[in-house]
Amino acid sequence: MVFELTAKRQGLNSGLFVGTGKIEEIKYLCKKNQTSLVIFGQELSAIQQRNLSQSFNCRVIDRVALILDIFALRANSHEGKVQVELAQLEYLSSRLVRGWSHLERQKGGIGLRGPGETQLETDRRLIGVKVKKLRHQLKILEKQRKNRRRARERSGILNVSLIGYTNAGKSTIFNVLSKSKVYAANQLFATLDTTSRRVFLNKGKSMILSDTVGFINKLPHGLIEAFKATLHETVHSDLLVHVIDYSDENWRRHMNDVEIVLREVGAEKVARINLFNKIDIKGLDPRVEHDQCGRINNVWISAENNKGLNLLKQAILSNVLYDLDIGFNEDNVDSSSNSTNSYFLKKNKSPSTGSLL
Numbered sequence: 001m002v003f004e005l006t007a008k009r010q011g012l013n014s015g016l017f018v019g020t021g022k023i024e025e026i027k028y029l030c031k032k033n034q035t036s037l038v039i040f041g042q043e044l045s046a047i048q049q050r051n052l053s054q055s056f057n058c059r060v061i062d063r064v065a066l067i068l069d070i071f072a073l074r075a076n077s078h079e080g081k082v083q084v085e086l087a088q089l090e091y092l093s094s095r096l097v098r099g100w101s102h103l104e105r106q107k108g109g110i111g112l113r114g115p116g117e118t119q120l121e122t123d124r125r126l127i128g129v130k131v132k133k134l135r136h137q138l139k140i141l142e143k144q145r146k147n148r149r150r151a152r153e154r155s156g157i158l159n160v161s162l163i164g165y166t167n168a169g170k171s172t173i174f175n176v177l178s179k180s181k182v183y184a185a186n187q188l189f190a191t192l193d194t195t196s197r198r199v200f201l202n203k204g205k206s207m208i209l210s211d212t213v214g215f216i217n218k219l220p221h222g223l224i225e226a227f228k229a230t231l232h233e234t235v236h237s238d239l240l241v242h243v244i245d246y247s248d249e250n251w252r253r254h255m256n257d258v259e260i261v262l263r264e265v266g267a268e269k270v271a272r273i274n275l276f277n278k279i280d281i282k283g284l285d286p287r288v289e290h291d292q293c294g295r296i297n298n299v300w301i302s303a304e305n306n307k308g309l310n311l312l313k314q315a316i317l318s319n320v321l322y323d324l325d326i327g328f329n330e331d332n333v334d335s336s337s338n339s340t341n342s343y344f345l346k347k348n349k350s351p352s353t354g355s356l357l
């Protein structure tokens with residue numbers, strides 16, 4: 001990155017997004033640094049993007065395009081790729097506006113175009129066809145995902161999802177707990193695909209732990225739409241572990257951003273544990289806090305240094321035992337009774353099997 005600028009504005013300039021003074025400043029910097037790309041940290045309209053690009057004489061992209069680009073780089077699985085492509089096409093179709101003169105020209109011709117169609121109409125039609133195809137593919141994948149989830153639910157085992165702002169340390173925690181090697185790195189959206197593993201909590205008690213895609217402030221709506229199936233996994237969890245980067249000075253704001261996405265996917269009511277990670281950076285020791293009902297609702301850990309992960313397991317069990325109305329103490333956790341495993345039978349079977357408890 002060559003330069004970074006911020007601007008405070010009361011109202012937005014509809015044609016150029018920022019004021020003419022700022023435009024001149026950026027223009028000067030672009031020329032001086034021979035800049036090839038300018039990224040706006042906000043969402044731009046197609047017209048603004050075109051006008052800015054013409055002013056700066058280089059490519060201009062907005063926040064949504066940047067996030068989509070990162071997602072496209074990280075997509076590994078077939079489903080991930082389809083989801084990202086769908087979000088990209090939806091974004092692109094909203095960008096196809098009158099104003100790029102070549103799109104307005106009428107081009108009859110052999111092959112793709114119908115007679116008299118403008119380039120703009122052709123592009124829209126082709127995108128529409130592709131979007132329909134991708135949606136259909138996603139529907140099939142969603143069905144498979146649903147079946148897998150049902151099978152998991154039938155097995156009656158506790159489902160716990162690690163959720164949170166991107167780069168908070170979800171995958172690192174997942175790897176330590178499940179002894180896996182999913183990709184964890186100091187970058188945005190390192191994880192796109194949900195990975196699930198069985199993790200043992202204590203003597204014979206276990207859970208299915210899922211590592212999920214990270215959230216970000218103002219996650220583009222198109223992406224939430226495309227990733228709905230993946231995000232809905234969180235809605236069907238028994239418990240969410242909200243991972244927070246406690247070393248980040250903006251952690252409160254990030255927590256709030258996560259809440260907004262959870263609300264958007266309908267997961268705001270799922271039971272929650274707040275997991276404050278990276279305490280090593282702040283030189284703190286692992287600890288827990290209880291809520292009024294005695295459940296552990298806040299845990300401080302360092303996944304990197306493997307400190308406090310047992311406290312997280314205890315917190316998960318305390319929530320499960322609370323649901324079972326058993327109450328939490330170390331005896332319950334360590335006893336060889338399989339009461340916590342029965343929790344899932346209670347949840348998923350008919351009332352008559354509740355006696356299994």
Ligand SMILES: Nc1nc2c(ncn2[C@@H]2O[C@H](COP(=O)(O)OP(=O)(O)OP(=O)(O)O)[C@@H](O)[C@H]2O)c(=O)[nH]1
Binds near residue numbers: 278
């Ligand atoms: N110092 C420190 N660094 C950590 C800790 N936990 C994770 N990290 C680092 O934080 C970075 C992000 O970790 P990830 O586990 O990939 O984060 P994530 O939440 O899965 O991120 P996304 O998949 O992008 O949403 C990595 O460089 C980790 O090494 C910790 O406890 N302490």
Ligand SMILES: [Mg+2]
Binds near residue numbers: 211
């Ligand atoms: Mg990750």
